[in-house]
Amino acid sequence: MLDITEDPKDALLEVNNIEVIYNHVILVLKGVSLKVPKGGITALLGGNGAGKTTTLKAISNLLKSERGEVTKGSITYRGERVQDLVPSDLVRKGVIQVMEGRHCFEHLTVEENLLTGAYTRGSSRGEIDADLNMVYDYFPRLKERRKSQAGYTSGGEQQMVAIGRALMSRPETILLDEPSMGLAPQLVEQIFGIVKSLNEEEGYTFLLAEQNTNVALRFAHYGYILESGRVVMDGLASDLRENPDVKEFYLGMSDEGRKSFRDVRSYRRRKRWLS
Amino acid sequence: MPEQLVFAMEVFLNGLMAGVLYALVALGFVLIYKASGIFNYAQGVMALFAALTLVGIMEGQVPFAHLINAMLGTEIHHFGWHVPGVLAILFTMAVMVGLAWIVNTLIFRHLVNQEPIILFMATIGLAYFLEGFGDIMWGADIKKLDVGLPQGINLWIDETTFNIFDYGFFIDNLDIVATVVAALLVCALVIFAQYTKQGRAMRAVADDHQAALSVGISLNFIWVMVWSVAGFVALVAGIMWGTKSGVQFSLSLIALKALPVLMLGGFTSIPGAIVGGLIIGVGEKLFEFGFGPMLGGATENWFAYVLALIFLVFRPQGLFGEKIIERV
Incomplete structure (x- = not known):
């Protein structure tokens, strides 16, 4: 297991408080920060529309062709500012995105x-x-x-x-967007298994956006949970798996047994912004 | 052999030759459509513009002579030199690459991810702009183009057929050259698209812009490249048509004949453009030969479109068009 420290020197990719606006009006990310350490699998979790894909596209610079732009904050790769590059430059630097929907x-x-x-x-x-x-x-x-x-x-x-x-x-870093989408559970296991061995054997760094929290937290080392454009929680995958809120909201487990949809709340407690 | 059949054979051969010329224009459409999903209405005008530029360079014409003379009160029209055909073709090619770059930078770069209809409208605008621009740049008079291609009746075919059928076929040497050139061009383009890195990237861009971007393919580079290749095809078509019937503005109208060719062959297939061209060429000549007198002649004006309509009903993607992949 990879040792994650908070020392920014270890972060290969660093996203610092970015804000993303589509079409000049729609605010999608409201200050997202995260660090991707070299050689790790970092998971970006959250429901539909939480901003996972947008975060990945902001990093790979595919946003511009969809009329989105990073208006605040910075994205650095190996300490170098990369948010003004075109996608092909980023691919040459070793960052490539696997898009959602293949x-x-x-x-x-x-x-x-x-x-x-x-x-x-x-x-x-x-x-x-x-x-x-x-x-x-x-x-x-x-x-x-x-x-x-x-x-x-x-x-x-x-x-x-x-x-x-x-x-x-x-590549050095692969941004993998929703690899489980539309696949049978068995295949999802297989794909994640391959991602894990690519990470362990070949040393690829992964930043993974995934709705399937359960699978993602089993394979990842570290996780960030996004909700409506903000990071609401982050931690070691093993800790997140045991966290009662994550269990309740994302893994569908709770101490009081099954819950009905009526009781489902959006995750607002302990909301915090990373700087 | 009955006389009628011999005539029909000659008509058939001439139809094939005419079809090659249609196919040359259609090729340019296919290339741009394949790589960017843009139906380039301006392809015919590009052929005209290429031919005008070629003649202008060969004759040492001063570009924008009318404009310059009107503004400065001078009386210049010619530089007074003649450029040999091959050299002039190279210069014209450079102009077409420049045009590709300008078109992409000023227009299509800003229209990424727009609706196809908007892109189509942009090419209509481009077509008429380019027609007027060619007019201002090189003048509106009909010009003779001669880059040294053989012309006139092919005597060998004439004699051989005379010996066999007692009737000499009239086949123009220029048409034979056009056929050979078209064949070479198609081979080169197919090899380029199928087996080279840039050709593969071009097809990738055609399939999915976003995914192409994500693997580091530069859309701008690919589009400038494709428009340049289309410019080259337009130049070849312009040379053939210009040599045959003079460089004049009606040349841009041959683009319309490429439409039924495309419907028949499919908008996405390079060999389809050729086969479609041949079918249209032969079809309309034979129809005119067989039924023209009965229907009062001039069937060549509409026959191709009727044929294309029938095809659209039964096989919308054309003979060789890419199957529309739909998974359920």
């Missing part, structure tokens, strides 16, 4: 999809082939389907393609 290139074959991941690299064909084999080792299913059009593969396979494609850029 977003494969439908009409390209599985292998072509993976190859587009190596677009920013000036590497030789041999190096790229070696990485392709590395991806196939982690996702043997993709090797079988390498010649099929990605649009015709299953949801799980597409998620594998999306992750594999990101790996092909030789």
